[in-house]
Amino acid sequence: MKPFIKHLFIVSLFLVFFSVYNYTIYTSKSDYGNIHLSKKAIQGENLWLKNNCNSCHQLYGLGGYLGPDLTNVYANRNEDYLKAMLNSGVKAMPKFNFNSKEKEALVQFFKEVNQTGFYPNTEAELETDGWVSIKRKK
Ligand code: HEC
Known part of the structure; x- marks a missing residue:
């Protein structure tokens, strides 16, 4: 050739x-x-986007840093707390006027985002000898 x-x-x-x-x-x-968001969770996501929640909050560490990361907020707080938080306004968190359907949708959004993984994806534990061990969550 x-x-x-x-x-x-x-x-x-x-x-x-x-x-x-x-x-x-x-x-x-x-x-x-x-991974698919349900219809209700997508309504929640639209509220999340429309109200610029991301300007103060993060999902997976991305967003504004005035408020806490909300990736796993569903696992750490109960639904009544979340709903109350949305319309009460605490410190820098503005007071919104969501109706009960909108609150349900946002909570559903948090619930389904929580199912996608962890942020941060590590857990630190202090050992008896003073060292810190970092474990990856699964
Ligand atoms: C101007 C900034 C700002 C905006 C915009 C904002 N938040 Fe917040 N949010 C905060 C702050 C700051 C806190 C923490 C309040 C505290 O506990 O001191 C908070 C707390 C929360 C909490 C409770 C978290 C926890 O673990 O206690 C939830 C849930 C929440 N916000 C959801 C939302 C949603 C949903 C939106 C959009 C509709 C939104 N926030 C928009 C600043 C904001």
């Missing part, structure tokens, strides 16, 4: 491999296909 043909062959082989690889990666949904 002439060197030119040989190189063309090799480059074509790489191109085919590259195309198949990209097609597989960009059409596979296995990484994120299982």
Whole structure:
């Protein structure tokens, strides 16, 4: 085989491999296909976006830093607390006027976000010898 043909062959082989690889990666949904917000949670998300909650709060550490991260707030607080918080206004948290349906939707949003994982994804424990051990949550 002439060197030119040989190189063309090799480059074509790489191109085919590259195309198949990209097609597989960009059409596979296995990484994120299982997570769907319910209709109610999407209503909650829309309220979250419309009211700019993210300007003060974070989900997965991203957002404003005036208020706490709310990724796992559902696991740490009960629903009545969350609903009360929304309309009461505490310190820098503004007083909103959500009706009960809107409060339900926001709580549902927190519930489903909580199911997607942990933030921060580590837990620190103080050991008896004074060292801190960091454990990854699963
Ligand atoms: C101007 C900044 C600001 C905005 C905007 C804001 N928050 Fe807050 N939020 C706070 C602060 C600060 C706190 C902490 C209050 C405290 O406990 O001292 C808080 C607390 C909370 C808590 C309780 C967290 C806990 O663990 O006690 C929830 C739930 C919450 N906010 C939800 C929301 C939602 C939903 C929105 C949008 C509709 C929103 N916040 C908009 C500042 C804000």
